[in-house]
Each structure stands twice: as C-alpha cells, then as structure tokens.
Amino acid sequence: MKSSRKWWLAAGFALAVPVVLAMVLVLGTARGIPAGEVEFPTTGAGTGPGELARLERTLDAQRPWGVFIIVDTVANRLQVRRGEDVIREAVCSTGTGSVLEDPATGKRWIFETPRGVRTVIGKRKDPVWVRPDWSFIEEGSDLPRNFKDRVDRETLGDWALDLGDGYMIHGTLFQRYLGRNVTHGCIRLGDEDLAFVAAATPVGASVLLF
Amino acid sequence: MIPTAAVAAEQPADSTAQAILDARAVFLRQEIELASGKPAYLVLDVSRGVLSVRRKHVELLAIPVTATVMVPGGGGDRRPVWPGSKFTLASALQEIERPRIDPPEKAEGDTTAAPVTVGDIQAARDRYLQAHPSRYRLTFDPGLEVEVLGFDPSHGEGGAGLGVRLGDAWRDLGHRLAGRERGLLLRVTMDEQLARRLYLTLEPGITLLIAPPDPR
8 A cells, every 4th residue: 555655756756757748848947028019911902091091091981980889888978978078977787798588488587687789769759668578577576457557657767769670778766776787777867867868869869889 | 241231231121120110001901991990809919918808999908918939849940930920719618607687576485596785786796706717728820829918917927837737738748749730839927817807708609909119
C-alpha cells in the first residue's frame, strides 16, 4: 500500500515537472503589445483623402434621419436625439426580464423590453389599454368573459407611442418606480417627459433599444 | 547618397500613411454595410481605447478599454497583423436563467416563489444582470480570440493575473503540442460592470470591426 502511494507520487512528480517547465517557458516569452501597434492588412488600393471624405459622408447618412429615440434598458434612460444632438434625456422604466408561466396552459411570457431597431408606428392621445391575458394570470385572476372587463383607461397615461407587437412608450401611474426595471416590456415615462417625447417624435421615427 | 537616404527615409512614412488611408477606407465601407442593416455591431477603436456598441452608426454604448494583443513566445520581434478587418462571433453565448414570476395562488404555499414587491423585482433583475460573466473569452472568425477581463475599479486595474497568464500558457502549450497555429489573442480590460453589460448586449454572430486610426 505504502509503496504504491510512493509510486503514484513519483509518477505525478515526473509528469508535473515537464508541464511546469513548459509553462514557465511560455510564460517567460509571451508578450503583450498595445492593440494600436498591430498592423492592418494591406490592400494597396491607393485611397485618396477625397474618397475617405466621401465614404464618411455615406456612413453619416446611415444614421436615423430627423428625430429618433434611444432607450437604454439597463440604465433605464431614454434620449430623444436629432443627429448628434440630445434634445431630451429622461429617466424611464423598462422590462423586468422575468418569466411568467400560466399554470393552467404552460404558456410563457418573457417581460423583456426588446432590443433592436423599431419604428414609431402610431401615436395615441389618452390611450386605452386592452389588458392581455398575462396581466390577469400574473395577478392570479380568472380571464374575463367580457371584452369591456379588459378595457383600462388609466394605466397608460396621456400618450402612447406604438412600437409594434404590443410594445409602447407610455405614461405611468407609478412615477416613483421610474429608473427601475419594473415593466412587462413597455417603456414608461413620467408625465412631462412623455408630453415632450410625444410632441417631438413623429410617426415613422426610429427607436434604438439596447 | 544623401538624396537617396532622404528618399529612403520618407518612403516608409508615406507607405505607412497610405496603408492607414487604405485600412480606413476598408473600415468605412464595412461600417456602411453594417449600419445600413438593423443588427448591432461592435467597433474597437484602438487609437481612442474605446469599444463601442453601435446600431445604424449610432454609438449606443462606449466602453473605455485597455486593449492588448498577446504575442505567443517565439514570435520574434515582428509586429503582428490583424488577421482580417471584419470579424464574426463564432462562440456560443451562455444563456442566463431569468427571474420567474409565480401567480399569487401558487406563490402562497411556495417558499421559492418569485418576488412581488417592486424592490424585490428590481433585486431579481440586478441578480440576473450580475449573473452575466465579467471575464470571458470569445472566438471570432477569422482567427481572432477576444478575452474580456472585467475588473473592479475599487481594487485597481486588475488585468491579467497569474491565473490568466497560466491559462494563456496552458493554451499556448496545447497549440504547440498539437502543431496548430493559434489565432491572434486580443485581451480587453474594462470595468467589470461594463464587461457584464457588454455580454448582455452580445448577439449570436455579432460583427466586430477594428477601427484604424483616423488619418486626419
């Protein structure tokens, strides 16, 4: 038993030494250089400054035209921009990222504000919210039999900007929760910011969410 | 001899400037192509020390970074060359488990039930964000590995500790023993919260551009 242990120790030592030596060898010779010093593949295209300026103009033209909105779903901040200019910055609330599963059917919803590029497809004053199934399931309530029991005239505030697929920028009854991830995916704003955003943002404006 | 020497001294400077103009033109054409679509893309500006997340040429997130290219031992003094100018993420991304909401009836008898107060909802969201890695390695095609090292700024700029260097050595050794060429390893050091944020922002197959310095 004792000699077997010795044998294993010796074998382990014999294996470890060359591995450690090899690693030390590599550690001793590897070096890091600033990424700015790495060369770019050569093309030999002979680009002139005029061509570069033309390309930069083309690139600038890819930015959303006119007024657009940026939503940061982690910091819960919304910006209204025109080109490089920030014309309004607001604290908002975005999605919790939580998952709800209907115990009866197993259907799942993810309450995440979608990232990507969307378009303001409509603007509504005094919007009415038609409560979807998940809002009842989340409360543990039965689904209403009548459509009128789904109609809610308070929750969305003064304006709703529709972004498609049920997502909206709208107001809130719970302004104290602005700056937090508490929504089901929509973007909530305080009253004054919502009024500004609704006035400044035309239908067709781009909304960049990240 | 003197004019020849003068020409010889000028020529490399001109060719370097021309190479930067050419590389910049390639970069701009690639960004034009990406910005004309909807997906997000990454731009590492090596001269500004900024890794940015962009959509449609709008900088959504600008992360200050220290970017270093690791040259394996035995490479000589030759300066490395980027293996391309446009890279596509090939690694799979880790799926982070989301917080769960349980409807009230179920929650009453369930001690593992999801939170119901706003404070708890935000805490669950924060835990979800914290569950994203702050130190990770991403493989891009062609031939670029990016190692993101998030550090806690209150503890100074952590960077590559012994564990990271041993990991490097181990991988280098594996490549050498297998006789394989290792891709370029780009090590990017940043604030750990921003490293998590970056991971959350990554999308499968996202494109990374390396921006050459602006010659103007």
